Structures are given as C-alpha cells and as structure tokens.
Amino acid sequence: MKRTLFTLVALMAVMCCSAQIKGKVQEIDSEQFAEKIGIVLENDTSFHFVGKRPAVVDFNAVWCGPCRKLTPILAELAKQYKGKVDFYSIDVDKNKALAQMLQIRSIPHLVFFPKKGSPKTLTGLYPKEVLAKKINEILLGK
Numbered sequence: 001m002k003r004t005l006f007t008l009v010a011l012m013a014v015m016c017c018s019a020q021i022k023g024k025v026q027e028i029d030s031e032q033f034a035e036k037i038g039i040v041l042e043n044d045t046s047f048h049f050v051g052k053r054p055a056v057v058d059f060n061a062v063w064c065g066p067c068r069k070l071t072p073i074l075a076e077l078a079k080q081y082k083g084k085v086d087f088y089s090i091d092v093d094k095n096k097a098l099a100q101m102l103q104i105r106s107i108p109h110l111v112f113f114p115k116k117g118s119p120k121t122l123t124g125l126y127p128k129e130v131l132a133k134k135i136n137e138i139l140l141g142k
Contacts, residue, residue, distance in 0.1 A: 023078045024078050025088065026088050026089070036086070036088065037049065037088070037113055053084060054138075054140070056074070056077070056085060056087050056110060056111070057087075058090070058110055059104050059109040060090070060109075061092050062093070064107050066125040070108045084140065085135060092104060108123070108125060112139055114139050
C-alpha cells in the first residue's frame with residue numbers, strides 16, 4: 001500500500017513538472033502560485049520569488065475575448081522558451097483574493113517574474129513578437 005501511494009505521488013510530481021519541461025502553460029491556483037512563484041505579504045509590498053526559472057503568469061477569465069486570443073500565443077511562447085521560462089495561467093474568477101492582492105483590475109494581465117528584481121506587468125492583448133521581446137528584456141536580460 002505504501003509503495004503504491006509513493007509511486008502515485010511520484011508520478012503526479014513528474015506530471016506537474018513535465019508541463020514546464022515540455023513547454024506548456026500550466027493552469028494554477030492561489031496555493032500553487034505561492035509554491036511556484038512566490039508570496040506577497042499583505043502588510044508589505046515586497047515580493048519574494050521562489051521559482052526555479054523566471055516566469056510569465058497570465059491572469060485571465062473564461063468569458064474574456066482578448067484572454068482567449070492570448071491563450072494560443074502564450075502556448076507558442078511556452079514551447080519557444082521551454083526550459084528557460086515557466087508559463088502559468090490563473091483564472092481571476094476562481095482566485096479573486098490573489099487578483100485583488102496583486103491589484104489586477106483589467107485582463108488579460110501578464111506579470112513577468114524575473115529571478116531577481118521586481119515583477120513587471122503588461123495589460124491587454126499583444127502580438128507574439130512584442131511578448132517575446134518583453135520576455136527577452138525582462139526575464140532573460142537580452
């Protein structure tokens with residue numbers, strides 16, 4: 001029984017990590033945000049990044065037309081930057097407290113989390129080339 005449980009947990013961990021290795025956008029919630037990206041202290045504006053690689057987080061909603069148009073663009077970028085940048089998606093309707101804490105008032109709203117330094121944001125729908133340039137500048141220092 002213990003062996004089966006351990007195997008199942010190990011398999012789930014591999015599946016979670018493989019989304020980033022294969023270059024996919026992974027949908028996460030507030031708890032996973034704290035584990036994979038970092039935390040913002042409520043009484044403070046400081047941010048502590050805990051991720052292994054720089055990250056792009058897309059705050060969106062299923063009813064948002066521009067968000068739906070951005071989804072395939074981010075999927076292409078996730079493939080292009082696989083192993084270099086992690087890509088995550090957060091539904092603001094399912095994660096209202098996190099969206100409020102990060103002061104997200106419009107969507108789509110992208111947050112670029114470099115390994116060092118402060119996060120940068122971009123609100124709205126942009127072409128792949130513009131987003132790639134932002135990723136290179138903000139996250140990869142190119």
